[in-house]
Amino acid sequence: MPAIDKDTLRRKYLEERDKRLRPDGNDQYLQITGRLAHYLDDPYTPRVEREPKTDHVTVAFIGGGFAGLVTGARLREAGVDDVRLIEKGGDFGGTWYWNRYPGAQCDTASFVYLPLLEETGHMPTEKYAHAPEILEHCRRIGKHFGLYDNALFHTEVQDLEWDESRSRWIIRTNRGDEFTAQFVAMGTGPLHVPKLPGIPGIESFRGHSFHTSRWDYDYTGGDPSGAPMDRLAERRVAIIGTGATAVQCVPHLARACAELYVFQRTPSSVDVRDNRPTDPEWFAEISTPGWQQRWLENFTANQAGGMPEDDLVMDGWTDIARRVRSRIMTLPPEDRSVARMLEAFEDYDFEKMEEIRARVDSIVEDPETARKLKAWYRQLCKRPCFHDEYLQAFNVPGTHLVDTDGKGVERITETGVVVAGREYEVDCVIYASGFEVGTEHTRRAGFDLTGRGGVRLSEHWAEGMRTLHGIHVHGFPNAFIVQPTQGANLISNIPHNLTEAGRTIAMLVRHALDHGFDEIEVSEEAENAWVELLLSGAGMLLGSPDCTPGYYNNEGRDPGARGRLMVGYPHGAMAYFSYLDGWRSSGVFEGLEFR
Ligand code: NDP
Numbered sequence: 121m122p123a124i125d126k127d128t129l130r131r132k133y134l135e136e137r138d139k140r141l142r143p144d145g146n147d148q149y150l151q152i153t154g155r156l157a158h159y160l161d162d163p164y165t166p167r168v169e170r171e172p173k174t175d176h177v178t179v180a181f182i183g184g185g186f187a188g189l190v191t192g193a194r195l196r197e198a199g200v201d202d203v204r205l206i207e208k209g210g211d212f213g214g215t216w217y218w219n220r221y222p223g224a225q226c227d228t229a230s231f232v233y234l235p236l237l238e239e240t241g242h243m244p245t246e247k248y249a250h251a252p253e254i255l256e257h258c259r260r261i262g263k264h265f266g267l268y269d270n271a272l273f274h275t276e277v278q279d280l281e282w283d284e285s286r287s288r289w290i291i292r293t294n295r296g297d298e299f300t301a302q303f304v305a306m307g308t309g310p311l312h313v314p315k316l317p318g319i320p321g322i323e324s325f326r327g328h329s330f331h332t333s334r335w336d337y338d339y340t341g342g343d344p345s346g347a348p349m350d351r352l353a354e355r356r357v358a359i360i361g362t363g364a365t366a367v368q369c370v371p372h373l374a375r376a377c378a379e380l381y382v383f384q385r386t387p388s389s390v391d392v393r394d395n396r397p398t399d400p401e402w403f404a405e406i407s408t409p410g411w412q413q414r415w416l417e418n419f420t421a422n423q424a425g426g427m428p429e430d431d432l433v434m435d436g437w438t439d440i441a442r443r444v445r446s447r448i449m450t451l452p453p454e455d456r457s458v459a460r461m462l463e464a465f466e467d468y469d470f471e472k473m474e475e476i477r478a479r480v481d482s483i484v485e486d487p488e489t490a491r492k493l494k495a496w497y498r499q500l501c502k503r504p505c506f507h508d509e510y511l512q513a514f515n516v517p518g519t520h521l522v523d524t525d526g527k528g529v530e531r532i533t534e535t536g537v538v539v540a541g542r543e544y545e546v547d548c549v550i551y552a553s554g555f556e557v558g559t560e561h562t563r564r565a566g567f568d569l570t571g572r573g574g575v576r577l578s579e580h581w582a583e584g585m586r587t588l589h590g591i592h593v594h595g596f597p598n599a600f601i602v603q604p605t606q607g608a609n610l611i612s613n614i615p616h617n618l619t620e621a622g623r624t625i626a627m628l629v630r631h632a633l634d635h636g637f638d639e640i641e642v643s644e645e646a647e648n649a650w651v652e653l654l655l656s657g658a659g660m661l662l663g664s665p666d667c668t669p670g671y672y673n674n675e676g677r678d679p680g681a682r683g684r685l686m687v688g689y690p691h692g693a694m695a696y697f698s699y700l701d702g703w704r705s706s707g708v709f710e711g712l713e714f715r
Pocket of ligand 1: 140225226227228311317318319360361362363364365366368383384385386503524527528529552553554555669670671
């Protein structure tokens with residue numbers, strides 16, 4: 121590889137970022153409500169009428185994705201039978217319920233990404249499983265742990281109110297339910313509210329349109345398993361967005377459409393995927409008792425904070441971590457200051473991104489298209505992508521890259537999409553425009569919590585998120601949150617965060633039931649101390665303001681004091697999991713008060 125001119129690259133990265141910075145940040149996107157609400161309709165499962173619930177359960181869990189499933193599973197294992205999952209979709213699965221676009225698959229190796237494999241006895245069929253298998257696995261967990269019995273689907277929680285006199289939560293939903301639960305837990309996911317780009321004229325388009333998380337197979341033909349989308353053979357289709365979703369579905373569209381226009385604002389970095397079927401003999405050898413926990417721990421040790429001798433998982437994420445580590449290890453021990461380590465990290469990054477850019481040239485036949493597909497930012501500025509057919513799709517006749525040079529689509533008309541004054545007439549527009557991230561938590565969740573003394577969670581968090589372990593909030597007894605922030609914050613394998621939180625919650629609920637406690641609540645001092653500990657760390661790992669804008673860095677705008685709280689345990693994910701294990705197994709649950 122030719123020598124890397126670091127200064128030139130640094131300048132180029134900043135120039136490309138500056139092209140994309142815009143004053144409206146998250147406000148550039150449209151919230152899907154009112155006349156746009158049909159974009160949220162469930163195309164997969166018909167809604168079934170039912171009587172409203174007015175009963176009482178021990179635990180209500182909001183969200184039927186991985187978070188709800190793993191927590192529900194651990195609760196059932198702990199002998200808590202009346203667990204009710206409440207889910208806005210028509211079945212379990214969360215992300216994997218909604219995202220059925222062609223080509224959808226996980227980017228973290230299935231063996232660590234799919235939870236509860238050992239408990240359910242499932243062998244992932246591929247290193248990176250496709251969406252239908254992941255959705256089926258969600259259903260498998262639901263069935264295996266009896267979570268369907270009490271679940272409410274196509275139901276959205278609108279309000280949660282703490283009833284002080286009875287030490288229980290009152291839960292109200294859009295289906296007229298008003299029932300109570302001693303404990304509530306929430307796992308509504310970070311990326312579940314689709315957003316549309318606020319492109320002028322978007323509502324005027326007369327053709328067909330949908331968001332990738334509501335794929336319209338009636339219109340396109342085909343199915344989530346990759347059957348050809350035969351109804352597109354005569355169609356001109358636009359896809360807006362080139363993030364991780366588009367990278368996976370563009371190859372399928374390229375094969376199916378008469379003409380495909382891919383509208384790009386910022387190219388993704390697309391590295392090698394190298395997917396392969398699982399060899400059952402190999403799997404039989406590795407899947408000895410306790411295997412998945414060992415793999416999870418090995419993955420996390422490779423990613424965050426360990427110096428493991430081996431890398432069992434060997435996926436795109438551990439590859440990044442391994443290379444960064446080996447780069448740092450080339451520094452003499454006396455030279456391993458933070459500054460020198462960051463420099464070594466940057467060196468790795470320049471090399472990796474040059475490799476990824478060279479890969480574009482080696483695959484894409486048209487040099488101009490290849491030039492436009494190159495990503496000019498550090499690899500972790502945006503979600504790294506891995507695919508072995510995306511770049512190749514631009515060699516398929518009829519597939520056109522329409523690069524907007526960082527500006528985005530100019531306008532949408534009744535008949536097409538306009539960039540740089542030219543209208544591209546199309547029959548269908550597919551929005552691969554992502555999900556709300558930087559908006560208010562209550563807007564995304566669709567409900568607020570009214571805790572002790574009538575205080576709302578949005579008020580308690582007015583200056584930013586405050587928790588113990590990302591799970592417990594002072595003033596909100598018997599409520600638990602299942603998500604990574606302020607805990608391990610292991611972004612490369614979200615399910616590991618969720619399974620550990622699920623384990624914690626099951627243990628606490630069991631403890632309360634066994635000892636006759638009505639309430640569990642984190643003390644104010646413990647919450648404050650945890651927040652202080654979080655703030656003592658190095659800050660956010662992702663989301664540098666030097667990066668090209670995106671949801672990792674709040675669209676390039678300073679997230680302020682609230683942003684500084686969107687961090688994890690300062691000593692890393694590995695250290696967090698081991699700390700949490702000790703905290704739980706001591707049986708003291710320091711910082712919590714039981715009444
Ligand atoms: P993203 O938010 O990553 O991408 C949205 C895309 O829309 C970007 O390319 C964005 O450009 C583009 N865009 C926005 N506004 C405009 C505009 N006005 N004109 C043109 N383009 C525009 O959404 P995705 O659905 O792709 O991915 C979201 C996340 O979901 C991923 O980051 C990942 O975490 C997860 N995911 C995971 C997968 C997996 O594990 N395999 C697969 C798919 C998604 P710009 O970059 O310039 O903002």
